[in-house]
Amino acid sequence: MNRTLHAMTPAPILLLGFLAAPAASPAAAADDGAPTFSRDIAPILQRSCLRCHRPGTASPMSLLTYEQARPWARSIKRRVASREMPPWHIDRTIGVYEPDPSLSDEEIATVSAWVDAGSPRGNPADLPAPIDFPDGDAWEYGEPDLVVEMQEDMVVPPEGPDLFVSFLAETGLTEDRYIRWIEVKPSKAGRRTVHHTMVYAIQDDADYVGEDFFERDDDPNRRDREGNPVGSLLIEYAVGNTGDIYSENTGKLLMAGSVIRFSGHYHSVGEEIRDRQRIGFGFYPRGVVPRRRIVSTRLFAGLPGSTGWLNNELSIPPGADNVRHDGYRVLDRPIQLISFQAHMHYRGKAMELEAIHTDGRRELLTRIRNYDFNWQIAYPYKNPPVFPAGTVLHVTSYHDNSENNPYNPDPTAWVGWGNRTIDDMAIGWTNFVFLSEQDYEQHTAAAATGAGAGAGGD
Numbered sequence: 415m416n417r418t419l420h421a422m423t424p425a426p427i428l429l430l431g432f433l434a435a436p437a438a439s440p441a442a443a444a445d446d447g448a449p450t451f452s453r454d455i456a457p458i459l460q461r462s463c464l465r466c467h468r469p470g471t472a473s474p475m476s477l478l479t480y481e482q483a484r485p486w487a488r489s490i491k492r493r494v495a496s497r498e499m500p501p502w503h504i505d506r507t508i509g510v511y512e513p514d515p516s517l518s519d520e521e522i523a524t525v526s527a528w529v530d531a532g533s534p535r536g537n538p539a540d541l542p543a544p545i546d547f548p549d550g551d552a553w554e555y556g557e558p559d560l561v562v563e564m565q566e567d568m569v570v571p572p573e574g575p576d577l578f579v580s581f582l583a584e585t586g587l588t589e590d591r592y593i594r595w596i597e598v599k600p601s602k603a604g605r606r607t608v609h610h611t612m613v614y615a616i617q618d619d620a621d622y623v624g625e626d627f628f629e630r631d632d633d634p635n636r637r638d639r640e641g642n643p644v645g646s647l648l649i650e651y652a653v654g655n656t657g658d659i660y661s662e663n664t665g666k667l668l669m670a671g672s673v674i675r676f677s678g679h680y681h682s683v684g685e686e687i688r689d690r691q692r693i694g695f696g697f698y699p700r701g702v703v704p705r706r707r708i709v710s711t712r713l714f715a716g717l718p719g720s721t722g723w724l725n726n727e728l729s730i731p732p733g734a735d736n737v738r739h740d741g742y743r744v745l746d747r748p749i750q751l752i753s754f755q756a757h758m759h760y761r762g763k764a765m766e767l768e769a770i771h772t773d774g775r776r777e778l779l780t781r782i783r784n785y786d787f788n789w790q791i792a793y794p795y796k797n798p799p800v801f802p803a804g805t806v807l808h809v810t811s812y813h814d815n816s817e818n819n820p821y822n823p824d825p826t827a828w829v830g831w832g833n834r835t836i837d838d839m840a841i842g843w844t845n846f847v848f849l850s851e852q853d854y855e856q857h858t859a860a861a862a863t864g865a866g867a868g869a870g871g872d
């Protein structure tokens with residue numbers, strides 16, 4: 415590994431100088447106008463990196479302090495300039511998102527200039543106040559009303575391929591409850607090995623599986639590779655994304671008798687690790703039904719007319735580098751769109767979400783242009799757009815089955831839809847809120863006076 419090389423390149427004498435007398439060192443003063451860690455870089459790291467790059471997470475190193483960040487300077491410049499870090503794979507000119515950790519061109523230039531100047535520390539007095547990160551063991555949003563835990567340990571061997579494993583656990587709920595917040599906690603050691611976990615509620619949820627809406631009982635995708643029903647998505651845990659708290663009067667439904675399915679993707683880290691995940695729920699008070707209910711659901715792209723309304727057959731010929739599939743979904747009631755997230759496998763390349771308005775106007779909402787299956791990122795709209803019944807949500811997927819795709823396990827294979835990672839998928843996960851006609855009217859009235867909706871892209 416060439417990491418140590420990076421660490422060696424900068425002048426070590428200056429480093430020692432900092433330790434002895436920080437403010438007196440020439441580079442520390444940085445009076446040549448070069449950006450300094452304390453003044454210019456630390457705020458960028460705080461905003462866009464530390465969520466993941468701090469001790470105890472699944473990221474490779476902490477960037478909390480100058481001493482920790484300094485050896486990675488070259489690598490930071492490279493990853494930031496290529497926009498690999500922070501992971502954010504959309505066309506930034508389309509839509510406005512919040513939170514949006516991506517860096518502006520100016521910030522990238524600042525990071526590059528800092529590294530080129532020898533990564534000076536600057537005056538520690540310029541450092542922003544440290545962020546008070548929650549202790550990974552405490553619940554972030556308060557005491558949960560319900561904690562559901564995996565019934566056995568996941569044992570991750572020291573080495574080997576990534577593992578995809580599902581665990582089921584009863585909630586024991588005897589009545590329906592509405593979720594105000596959710597938080598997922600792998601065990602402390604487990605946090606290093608959990609790449610991500612999709613957490614589902616298996617429950618008979620008509621709004622989710624309703625035939626008029628998205629799914630049907632004979633939908634093969636309602637079962638995962640182990641034959642478990644898929645259920646409604648509650649949250650996706652990943653490094654930097656450990657919990658969700660919904661705004662006032664907004665929630666997800668967890669039904670009586672529901673079963674939680676933890677669908678984990680684990681990564682070996684050189685020693686055997688045991689993990690047992692828990693999910694904590696904060697509920698609305700008993701009997702309270704929040705006005706806005708969030709549903710996580712899927713839009714499929716597939717071959718034209720493949721299975722009628724459920725459009726999920728793919729045909730990805732060998733060697734083809736830009737294979738397009740489309741999916742269309744007519745909304746049967748007004749919704750507000752909260753976020754969009756692509757799910758494909760190794761050949762996934764790009765995905766777009768477009769609204770075809772009732773007057774025929776087309777509006778591109780999000781373009782994921784360099785999809786990377788290693789990162790499952792939900793893109794939350796800053797001003798979640800509102801659509802009336804009759805709007806068509808159109809999702810377009812692109813797959814690259816050529817040898818130019820570095821992840822492609824076999825460019826000579828024809829690839830179709832399937833659950834195995836060597837098969838592929840084209841799913842746009844969306845978080846919706848169903849709106850009553852009255853709420854919809856309110857939103858459009860607010861938008862007309864300039865206060866409301868719109869994807870925020872224009």
Ligand code: HEC
Nearest residue numbers: 462463465466472473474486489490493499500501653654
């Ligand atoms: C969502 C979590 C997340 C965020 C936010 C994030 N990173 Fe990362 N970063 C990771 C993970 C996980 C890896 C290891 C996997 C990889 O290399 O892609 C990584 C890898 C890296 C590497 C490569 C380390 C090596 O092994 O060479 C650098 C450098 C880096 N990140 C810098 C940054 C910087 C700088 C920021 C902010 C501008 C940032 N990251 C934001 C999670 C994150």
